[in-house]
Amino acid sequence: MSVPVTAIRGIGPAVADLLQQQGISSVHDLLAFRPRRYEDRSRFVPLDALKPGVSAVICAVVQGVQTRYSKRSGLAVTTVRLRDAGGEADAPFFGQAYIANSFRDLARSGSSIVAWGSSRLSRAGGVWFDVREWEPWDPEGDPLSVGRLVPIYPALPGVSQKRLRRWMLSALDLCAASMPEALPRATRVAQRLLPVEAAWRNLHFPASAQLAESARVRLAFEELLVLQLRLARLRHARGAAGRVSAGTDTVITEMQQALGFTFTQGQSEATAALVRGMAAGRSLHGLLQGDVGSGKTAVCLAAALAVLRSGSSVALMAPTEVLAVQHYRKAQAAFAPLGIGVGLMAGGRSEAPAGEGPSLLVGTHALIFGDGDLRGVGLVIVDEQHRFGVQQREALRARCGNPHLLVTTATPIPRSLALALYGDLDVVALRELPPGRSPVRTHWRRPSQRDQVYAGVAEVLRRGRQAYVVCPAIDADGFASVTATAVRLQQGALVDWTVGELHGRVPVAERDAVLARFRDGKIDVLVATTLVEVGVDVPNAAVMVIEDADRFGLAQLHQLRGRVGRGAHASYCVLIAEPATEQGASRMEALVGTNDGFEIAEADLLLRGAGELDGVRQSGASGLRFADLAGDGDLLERARRLAQGLMRRDPELSQTEHRLLAEALRGQACGGPA
């Protein structure tokens, strides 16, 4: 049951419509509209005590207003003169001529404003106060906006902060006491969390900064717990799938022979875990996570072999045609001697598997939309799954009946994200790289050092190795493009070697040929777009140069770097960049600083925030209101452990003390008074 916002005094139908547009229709929605920050207005900083560059909240009388127009740009500059008992300051507002009217009224009535911002000294020795936020101040009228920690909300068009605060107080009075306490008391105490009412009250009008954070943590915990319970249920509800009977040891032995190398311990363990998961009768939803170059393909093929040997077929989907064809080749070389047919279905190309019996079908999205016969498929493998949406993965699964599912990702995901996004999957991680690899050394160079960089590349080519050069564009101006770079290198620094090009405008049919020539050593230097970002595996390539590297994201750069260092040769990666922003520079430094994809992912999460990461956007996990996946890792772990315990003890959540939690799970606890 939900209480509409119109139950609050001062909210009529017109305002309700306005709120509706922001997704706020019930009182609970309104309460969940959380403050962006809090402002300490228990103490204002006197104007003569402002420290330049330090944020402060001031309270001052508006003395006068002046608007000038810049001669050069025509920009309006409105200067508001402020004064308090001890000092004076000028607050400039740029390009907001209309703002002068509000201040003129305030000046006329001798009113004050509360403003948040920071000061700097003017050349004439006066004080400038750069206002980030302000509102008129009424010393008597509004105890919610002064003398305390004051909540500052995200801007809502047409609604002042003051009005919002009043609504919030009414909303709390209406609903806070009857908010459902979804957490059982024992849990709440054990986890040292605030009771629900106190949490909502302190979220909006905290008695202290600590209480504001405790309130957020309490609400975040509940949110994460519900998410984890949902995922745990999904896991619980999985149907049965074909039982795999092949033995792990046999499969690994056969695969090692076929691939010509010995599995690492990690690969063997991962294979065993996956085969075990498929032998249980319930369908496996596995996530094979491992850094670039950790050897996920071999594990996928081994898992495939286990299914094939048990009498079912396997479908393997890759995000690009280049990668699908590479897998197809590898799988064919490995499986043909074992008498297993391998087929291809990618863009323009399709090859039927040879022979009768269960087979491996490799392809791109074409697998989902094509007319291939996917009945009898007992395992679906989605390689580099973060490149696909959940819908695509599920569409492919649906075409195959109810098969086992194995997805891989080389975008290392911080554990907190993996739990939030894939809590319904069994995560199997490859932590080590195959033996004999020497770590890729990474250097950051300026564009002015380009000649030295390519002289170094030539040196490596002379030793028989190959190189990639990645550019952000095919042929745009302004930054390094594939075509211009390829010509420049071929005619200049790398005149003695064969330079090839690979990008989205090379016809699909030719891309594979280009890559094959690179693989066979007929092309020495491949200048490419990020088309080579995922999956491409040419062990003889030992140098990766990335032009205008600051144009790429951190995860992407790490992926690109992962194209080298795949063989025994000493390899290196050169980032050529003159970053325009501090964040760009931090990305370069992060990459130079570590080869560990997990560390990179953590850094990425901190630099960009969870909402920006690939895969998160699609999954909707960034829809979390209170939890912050970058900072709440511990909280998430706690919620996950609790969810698992609950699922063991009371899977249906039918005990009385879990009733409200069950309701929250059904999305109904958000209704206000029950």
Ligand code: ADP
């Ligand atoms: P990714 O995990 O990025 O998909 P790949 O599966 O493409 O990595 O493997 C990277 C390279 O390592 C390939 O050339 C592969 O043949 C090789 N490789 C994988 N496992 C081993 C191993 N156990 N010993 C030696 N080389 C291996």
Ligand code: MG
């Ligand atoms: Mg791969």
